[in-house]
Amino acid sequence: MSASDVRPAVPEWLRVPADPNDLAEAVWPPACARTSDGVLTVGGVSATELAERFGTPLYVLDQDAVIGQARRVRRAFAAAAERHGTTARVYYASKAFLSTEVVRWVTGEGLAVDVATGGELAVALAAGADPGLIGLHGNNKSRLELARAVELGVGSVIVDSLIEIDRLAEIAAARGAVQPVLVRVNSGVHAETHDFLATAHEDQKFGFALADADEVVARIRDLPSLRFLGLHCHIGSQIFGTAGFAESASRLVEVHARLLAGGEAPVLNLGGGFGIAYTSVDDPTDIEDLADGIVDAVARECVAHGVALPTLAFEPGRAIVGRAGITLYEVGTTKSVRVSADLERLYVSVDGGMSDNARPALYGADYSARLAGRISAAPPTLARVVGRHCESGDIVVDAEYLPADTAPGDLLAVPATGAYCFSLASNYNYVPRPPVVAVSDGTARIIVRGETIDDLLARDAGIPTEGAE
Structure with missing residues (x-):
């Protein structure tokens, strides 16, 4: 492998943000915002409420964003063809x-x-x-x-x-x-x-x-x-x-x-x-x-x-659906790793990973991340969001600037996960796949039920079940 094949510690495109709490408009669902106390909301529902009700990891899909984009795309091509x-x-x-x-x-x-x-x-x-x-x-x-x-x-x-x-x-x-x-x-x-x-x-x-x-x-x-x-x-x-x-x-x-x-x-x-x-x-x-x-x-x-x-x-x-989705995670551990003499990286471990988003491992896909449960006055620091799987390549966000005080218990949101994340999800390391929740006009409801450990065990033919021969 040549030096050119190795990803740089800090990608050339990544810039230090003036505010690591800001939401890049084109990346997040149109209805994403922050409340007065800094909590992320999508479809009028707060990230903290979603995490409390449905747990994490959690796929969240903005129903109005999907419908609005479907309508926009159809109209755009219909109008172009009609001309x-x-x-x-x-x-x-x-x-x-x-x-x-x-x-x-x-x-x-x-x-x-x-x-x-x-x-x-x-x-x-x-x-x-x-x-x-x-x-x-x-x-x-x-x-x-x-x-x-x-x-x-x-x-x-x-x-x-x-x-x-x-x-x-x-x-x-x-x-x-x-x-x-x-x-x-x-x-x-x-x-x-x-x-x-x-x-x-x-x-x-x-x-x-x-x-x-x-x-x-x-x-x-x-x-x-x-x-x-x-x-x-x-x-x-x-x-x-x-x-x-x-x-x-x-x-x-x-x-x-x-x-x-x-x-x-x-x-x-x-x-x-x-x-x-x-x-x-x-x-x-x-x-x-x-x-x-x-x-x-x-x-x-x-x-x-x-x-x-x-x-x-x-x-x-x-x-149609990619921008409409975000994934919520809870931070479990953090640790600072010295990458070089003048560079440290904060590793932020979350309770999901390549089982709910395989794209970074498959394609080297880049994603963004932001704290979802609060805003922080701490300066931005170079971070890598990683999952809980037994793989060094279990990376959710390869390079991002997050507040330096990101800590265990924080709620983290990764945007643009509406496409190819749920679809590619797996049970690697016997991790149950998360539920999918649709949000719209301040309400949230499950549209795909999440799995449990019992669901995974039920498929194992070596475990006796009641009434089985």
């Missing part, structure tokens, strides 16, 4: 955060839902989602999942391999159905993001090479039990700006125009993966600018190739 004489559909990403309540919130705002497993599909259906407004993703869908999709009349299956195309066609034919499909292709445009998040590389598990699209689509059109809807492309996640989408659109529309010569192709799905702010220096593109920039780029390419603009589809990913 060019077409329509747009926005899909909510189940993998970002999934519960029946959240599905009801976003479908109530007119969003469709994308799922990638039978489990995600079951949750969406339990929430009352219209199967015709569900897209089924995945590179290795089981026969059972494909059969269920056909049986339900799922709006689109995003096919990922020739084997899957034949398998799906066989299943649909056996049921006398015609299943609409999108073909996932890799445009060769690589998002400027972590390698594990960039999903348009040719050398990866998702999709077909763009050069193979004509052959793949011809195969689908020869199968009477399948209906080709169009191309799907996803260039990555946590993307700022529109340049990558514009370049991807230029390549996709060229193929789309060619495919029209052989039959219909009514839909073009540009994916999404729009970024959010995790730290004070992150500057995500406004959703209206994204919508206008991407749709304008597609429209230009369609004009250049002399074809009508198809129905457009987008998958914003974390941009």
Whole structure:
């Protein structure tokens, strides 16, 4: 490992704040504030009340922020599409955060839902989602999942391999159905993001090479039990700006125009993966600018190739739910560690960790943190928030400036945890997963129950249970 591969003790982007109690506006939910005595509130509910009622760690989701962002995204893309004489559909990403309540919130705002497993599909259906407004993703869908999709009349299956195309066609034919499909292709445009998040590389598990699209689509059109809807492309996640989408659109529309010569192709799905702010220096593109920039780029390419603009589809990913969530922790221990001759770091250990937020360990993701139960007049000090797991890589916030008097018993809040934290949660070290609480207009309620030690033990077949043989 070279010196360049090692993260610096203090990241270049991290600045010493004038006040370590301040809340960076773009990072926290819009309804986050502090009371007169310095307690953090979200959705009109204080962090101390939430911790007392539900315990810590605790996922907190601002219901109004999720609904408001879903509405804003849908309107932005609808307006951008309407200016060019077409329509747009926005899909909510189940993998970002999934519960029946959240599905009801976003479908109530007119969003469709994308799922990638039978489990995600079951949750969406339990929430009352219209199967015709569900897209089924995945590179290795089981026969059972494909059969269920056909049986339900799922709006689109995003096919990922020739084997899957034949398998799906066989299943649909056996049921006398015609299943609409999108073909996932890799445009060769690589998002400027972590390698594990960039999903348009040719050398990866998702999709077909763009050069193979004509052959793949011809195969689908020869199968009477399948209906080709169009191309799907996803260039990555946590993307700022529109340049990558514009370049991807230029390549996709060229193929789309060619495919029209052989039959219909009514839909073009540009994916999404729009970024959010995790730290004070992150500057995500406004959703209206994204919508206008991407749709304008597609429209230009369609004009250049002399074809009508198809129905457009987008998958914003974390941009719907990410900013709406915070996670509350209680500080258990602190200790000062000398990093170098002139640098000390305060290690702040909390009662959660990589079991409730795996992203720092998986991707080196950066997060922010603030005291949630009080404000402090102490000066800022370099800190690292770490979890309670038996791993040196169990880091919640790699580098942050917190008040120097941060101490055991303090309540700590980490923002921008609405996406991919609950979804990736585990029982590592046999730690129960936390509950999820929705807050709105001064009220709080559990929308996903937390686990207990008894729940974990109940799965162990070696423990006798009453009535068991």
